[in-house]
Amino acid sequence: xxxxxxxxxxxxxxxxxxxxxxxxxxxxxxxxxxxxxxxxxxxxxxxxxxxxxxxxxxxxxxxxxxxxxxxxxxxxxxxxxxxxxxxxxxxxxxxxxxxxxxxxxxxxxxxxxxxxxxxxxxxxxxxxxxxxxxxxxxxxxxxxxxxxxxxxxxxxxxxxxxxxxxxxxxxxxxxxxxxxxxxxxxxxxxxxxxxxxxxxxxxxxxxxxxxxxxxxxxxxxxxxxxxxxxxxxxxxxxxxxxxxxxxxxxxxxxxxxxxxxxxxxxxxxxxxxxxxxxxxxxxxxxxxxxxxxxxxxxxxxxxxxxxxxxxxxxxxxxxxxxxxxxxxxxxxxxxxxxxxxxxxxxxxxx
Amino acid sequence: xxxxxxxxxxxxxxxxxxxxxxxxxxxxxxxxxxxxxxxxxxxxxxxxxxxxxxxxxxxxxxxxxxxxxxxxxxxxxxxxxxxxxxxxxxxxxxxxxxxxxxxxxxxxxxxxxxxxxxxxxxxxxxxxxxxxxxxxxxxxxxxxxxxxxxxxxxxxxxxxxxxxxxxxxxxxxxxxxxxxxxxxxxxxxxxxxxxxxxxxxxxxxxxxxxxxxxxxxxxxxxxxxxxxxxxxxxxxxxxxxxxxxxxxxxxxxxxxxxxxxxxxxxxxxxxxxxxxxxxxxxxxxxxxxxxxxxxxxxxxxxxxxxxxxxxxxxxxxxxxxxxxxxxxxxxxxxxxxxxxxxxxxxxxxx
Numbered sequence: 001x002x003x004x005x006x007x008x009x010x011x012x013x014x015x016x017x018x019x020x021x022x023x024x025x026x027x028x029x030x031x032x033x034x035x036x037x038x039x040x041x042x043x044x045x046x047x048x049x050x051x052x053x054x055x056x057x058x059x060x061x062x063x064x065x066x067x068x069x070x071x072x073x074x075x076x077x078x079x080x081x082x083x084x085x086x087x088x089x090x091x092x093x094x095x096x097x098x099x100x101x102x103x104x105x106x107x108x109x110x111x112x113x114x115x116x117x118x119x120x121x122x123x124x125x126x127x128x129x130x131x132x133x134x135x136x137x138x139x140x141x142x143x144x145x146x147x148x149x150x151x152x153x154x155x156x157x158x159x160x161x162x163x164x165x166x167x168x169x170x171x172x173x174x175x176x177x178x179x180x181x182x183x184x185x186x187x188x189x190x191x192x193x194x195x196x197x198x199x200x201x202x203x204x205x206x207x208x209x210x211x212x213x214x215x216x217x218x219x220x221x222x223x224x225x226x227x228x229x230x231x232x233x234x235x236x237x238x239x240x241x242x243x244x245x246x247x248x249x250x251x252x253x254x255x256x257x258x259x260x261x262x263x264x265x266x267x268x269x270x271x272x273x274x275x276x277x278x279x280x281x282x283x284x285x286x287x288x289x290x291x292x293x294x295x296x297x298x299x300x301x302x303x304x305x306x307x308x309x310x311x312x313x314x315x316x317x318x319x320x321x322x323x324x325x326x327x328x329x330x331x332x333x334x335x336x337x338x339x340x341x342x343x344x345x346x347x348x349x350x
Numbered sequence: 351x352x353x354x355x356x357x358x359x360x361x362x363x364x365x366x367x368x369x370x371x372x373x374x375x376x377x378x379x380x381x382x383x384x385x386x387x388x389x390x391x392x393x394x395x396x397x398x399x400x401x402x403x404x405x406x407x408x409x410x411x412x413x414x415x416x417x418x419x420x421x422x423x424x425x426x427x428x429x430x431x432x433x434x435x436x437x438x439x440x441x442x443x444x445x446x447x448x449x450x451x452x453x454x455x456x457x458x459x460x461x462x463x464x465x466x467x468x469x470x471x472x473x474x475x476x477x478x479x480x481x482x483x484x485x486x487x488x489x490x491x492x493x494x495x496x497x498x499x500x501x502x503x504x505x506x507x508x509x510x511x512x513x514x515x516x517x518x519x520x521x522x523x524x525x526x527x528x529x530x531x532x533x534x535x536x537x538x539x540x541x542x543x544x545x546x547x548x549x550x551x552x553x554x555x556x557x558x559x560x561x562x563x564x565x566x567x568x569x570x571x572x573x574x575x576x577x578x579x580x581x582x583x584x585x586x587x588x589x590x591x592x593x594x595x596x597x598x599x600x601x602x603x604x605x606x607x608x609x610x611x612x613x614x615x616x617x618x619x620x621x622x623x624x625x626x627x628x629x630x631x632x633x634x635x636x637x638x639x640x641x642x643x644x645x646x647x648x649x650x651x652x653x654x655x656x657x658x659x660x661x662x663x664x665x666x667x668x669x670x671x672x673x674x675x676x677x678x679x680x681x682x683x684x685x686x687x688x689x690x691x692x693x694x695x696x697x698x699x700x
Contacts, residue, residue: 225578237447
């Protein structure tokens with residue numbers, strides 16, 4: 001079963017987002033967390049900015065450390081002719097002893113009454129402000145649990161790619177809670193209910209010597225410390241999800257199990273969305289897994305962008321039987337595709 | 351300052367350890383956790399066994415899954431002439447789609463009244479028995495805290511290298527508590543006291559895209575879930591610890607800070623032991639770090655073995671002002687080196 005793209009796609013593009021300072025340009029607005037707050041749909045957008053360069057110079061934004069006051073971004077200038085640097089990857093610059101990212105991301109709120117037309121808040125919601133966020137913060141997920149909105153996000157720095165936690169009650173004030181998954185780990189989705197009195201999360205360790213880019217599960221008593229880790233589901237050789245898989249939207253409860261919309265990619269980084277059902281009482285058990293993706297990158301705005309051939313979700317919102325899947329397209333735009341929850345789960349169980 | 355090798359070194363060799371079954375041979379006994387229990391010094395040895403092969407066949411031990419009854423080891427036979435397999439690494443066999451380890455490890459107790467002459471318990475103490483331990487269990491550390499002995503150990507399987515927890519009260523009965531650090535993570539040492547009401551651990555994530563093989567710190571409220579991760583200390587370019595560092599012995603309290611004997615290695619895997627002091631109240635602060643190793647692999651039994659040029663500790667025992675550092679030598683033997691705690695800390699603070 002396939003999800004249906006919204007005719008207004010893409011919903012948000014980089015042109016819609018003013019840069020945080022005049023010498024920067026927004027190059028990507030994508031991979032937003034999604035939730036409902038009062039009568040609004042909230043997207044917590046990942047906004048990636050680049051320092052404007054010129055023909056001779058690449059300018060790289062990096063968090064500057066200040067002992068007090070608001071965090072600031074420093075700009076490192078690198079001569080394009082400098083043979084010590086490798087500029088071939090649009091996302092990163094490789095030097096002999098370091099890697100720099102070409103852009104830096106923060107998180108910004110967008111609000112909508114109809115789930116289609118969004119208005120951006122004027123200022124960033126969550127900004128990098130510590131060593132572990134030196135290269136930016138990325139790919140949030142929002143879980144409403146215990147009466148508060150819990151936000152997981154990638155914190156990226158020269159010491160590794162971690163997942164951190166922040167909480168908010170109003171999407172105006174945010175409190176950071178530190179790193180909850182140590183490097184290298186991403187795609188963390190906290191379930192919206194405790195199961196057998198424990199918090200549960202999907203996560204995606206990046207292994208080195210043994211193991212692949214598979215989905216794992218962890219448990220917690222306090223949402224700050226995570227353990228009882230277990231391998232949950234793996235990549236599938238010779239398929240659309242043969243290179244890597246990872247959690248996407250926060251799982252939603254259905255009568256047939258926890259429905260998870262996740263991403264799978266090939267080794268050459270073609271990203272699709274898939275669907276899996278986990279057992280309601282013991283989510284380590286897989287009830288059903290769709291063999292075919294529910295969304296593949298075939299639209300123009302999914303096929304061409306900062307990273308081409310990518311659909312990637314960090315959040316979906318229930319609207320009756322409709323699941324509105326918000327997703328990043330080509331690492332550049334925000335888009336939406338809808339699917340009937342009952343029809344999707346029925347097709348998976350058939 | 352240098353630690354002094356014990357004249358009886360090596361204290362335990364593979365010949366001292368009977369194999370767990372007649373068609374196996376013990377090839378390494380090393381990297382033991384160490385603690386005091388009643389009037390004994392306990393070593394929890396890592397015992398690595400290999401299935402005996404012959405000129406034509408390599409035999410690889412792998413955990414077999416049984417739904418009930420004790421765990422068993424299966425033996426996979428591989429023709430040495432099979433071109434699909436790469437046998438060049440003594441530790442691992444590489445096939446196109448998998449990695450196999452040539453040996454499988456379990457943990458076995460050795461006891462001593464004098465800290466030098468050890469008697470082995472007749473049976474393994476902790477044996478691999480689940481999917482996450484399919485390739486064996488390795489490199490334990492013992493922390494006595496909350497009135498119980500808590501054992502961290504590497505659990506190795508095709509899905510990754512994790513760190514798991516087990517507890518014992520008597521070194522006869524052991525209860526496994528599951529994976530506490532997800533892949534890829536090792537060298538986990540839990541501090542012997544809560545600090546500011548939280549458990550604290552050293553750990554060593556293995557990063558992939560960003561970051562190096564550095565030491566991190568984590569906190570926990572229950573020793574099962576770990577969070578509030580932070581980068582603690584890094585490798586040092588162009589030194590004996592330029593390739594990787596990781597926790598070694600469980601830290602011991604001194605008046606000047608938590609004394610940690612850790613390992614550092616070069617990129618070509620020459621392993622030494624180093625010393626660092628962490629602040630007593632906030633162990634994320636480094637009080638002093640010895641620039642030179644306290645032990646380098648120069649003795650014959652450290653220079654030649656299953657993996658040459660290795661000294662690696664998983665445990666040390668206080669004996670008045672003497673710290674008895676038990677260490678694995680050349681990934682083959684158990685040895686001991688002593689250092690004066692007061693002289694070592696004074697030399698670090700000088």
